[in-house]
Amino acid sequence: MKIKNITASTMPEALSRIKSELGDDAVILSSETIAGQLHLTVALDETTDFDFAEDESIKEIDTKAYFDETSLREALEYHGVLDLVQYHILSSCREVNRQYNRADDLFVMQKALQKNFRFKSLFSEMTPVKIFMGTPGSGKSTAIAKIATQAKLKGIKTTIISTDNTRAGANKQLEAFADILAVDFSFYKEARELFRHIKNHGEEYGCILIDTPGINPFVKAELDKVYPFVDSLKCDKVLTFDAGRNVYEAVEAAEIFAELGATSILPTRLDLTRRIGSILSIADCCNMAISGASVSASIAKGLAELDSASLAKLVLS
Ligand SMILES: Nc1nc2c(ncn2[C@@H]2O[C@H](COP(=O)(O)OP(=O)(O)O)[C@@H](O)[C@H]2O)c(=O)[nH]1
Ligand SMILES: [Mg+2]
Known part of the structure; x- marks a missing residue:
């Protein structure tokens, strides 16, 4: 909002100055006469609507780049995996998604399990x-x-x-x-x-x-x-x-x-x-x-x- 004080000898003179200086939308907030002079306080609301030009529009969010882990989370939930463990596995899933740029559930889950767990074959890796x-x-x-x-x-x-x-x-x-x-x-x-x-x-x-x-x-x-x-x-x-x-x-x-x-x-x-x-x-x-x-x-x-x-x-x- 723009606020301005205007001094004039007569009201028609004041109104003419308001119009020329602030335009038709200006509003008189107060007026008083001091020593024969008119003192006006005038305001102009300058709020304007945003006007997007076609080429300036906000870039759309690329939903493909965002990894949706909902189904993985639901699967772990179904199996009753403890919350803390779910957190570890899902964190690895996100890491796998970033690392390999892959979002297919089976691939992501397999790599995440590989990162989180040790698999020890009963015959090849264990002692006798x-x-x-x-x-x-x-x-x-x-x-x-x-x-x-x-x-x-x-x-x-x-x-x-x-x-x-x-x-x-x-x-x-x-x-x-x-x-x-x-x-x-x-x-x-x-x-x-x-x-x-x-x-x-x-x-x-x-x-x-x-x-x-x-x-x-x-x-x-x-x-x-x-x-x-x-x-x-x-x-x-x-x-x-x-x-x-x-x-x-x-x-x-x-x-x-x-x-x-x-x-x-x-x-x-x-x-x-x-x-x-x-x-x-x-x-x-x-x-x-x-x-x-x-x-x-x-x-x-x-x-x-x-x-x-x-x-x-x-x-x-
Ligand atoms: N269905 C099924 N039964 C099993 C399995 N493993 C063991 N059992 C059964 O569970 C019961 C107890 O097994 P057991 O080896 O004697 O247990 P232990 O007391 O720990 O030696 C037995 O009736 C087994 O047949 C399995 O993988 N599947
Ligand atoms: Mg036994």
Whole structure:
């Protein structure tokens, strides 16, 4: 707004000056006569509408350049992936989008999983000695039987060792299986006996699979049934868990197994599971590698290898 003071002797003179100086739209705000002279305060509203010339129009936002992560976020949400883990994965998805200039969900998710997780193949990347731990019924013995079968088929000399003396019949089941497969079987009640056996005979085998008693990780006394065995060996320490378990329960249990020494996970019952949030959440929160999965109760079926491509397909299917 433009404001101006005008002094004139008469009103017609004042009006003529207002018109010539400010134009027809000027408004008189006040007027008073001082010593025979007319003093006017006049205002002119100068607000003008923006007028875009064609070539000056604001550039349209390129929506193709903007990465829409909605479907990826919805998929992670569906699987019940913990919020923090979702954040890590989606952040990597955006990074992949910028890095490769690709926006197709499967490609972006696969690369993001590759950035966020470690995949450790059960045969090619692991040491010959593998110890398995988990809650009762989490699929330890089944996984061992499957790996023994796969190892046998690959011509790898294998032995199965049980340390599970807490459940009646637990040994018998594995022993019977070892018998069928014609692989060596032994049982050790004490961690130092197991250590001595591996030290003296470990070199004879390409694959040594050790079973431990299933424990409740939330009961401190139970941890002692497993910890001495795990602690006595330098080997791959694998946590088996039911992939369909509630995510929060699964992560909290896995945190304790991580403290016991577990460094990789082997999810089981993937055939009975539609949501795999627990796999991604445990691997991320407990910094564990992903080492295959059990997808059938049938031992003959072996274990499935999991990598970033197969996991991305599971997430998006
Ligand atoms: N459907 C299905 N059943 C499984 C799988 N893994 C294990 N099981 C079953 O789960 C039960 C407990 O498995 P087991 O290996 O004995 O568990 P452990 O107590 O940890 O040794 C058994 O009835 C297995 O047949 C799997 O991947 N899929
Ligand atoms: Mg068992």
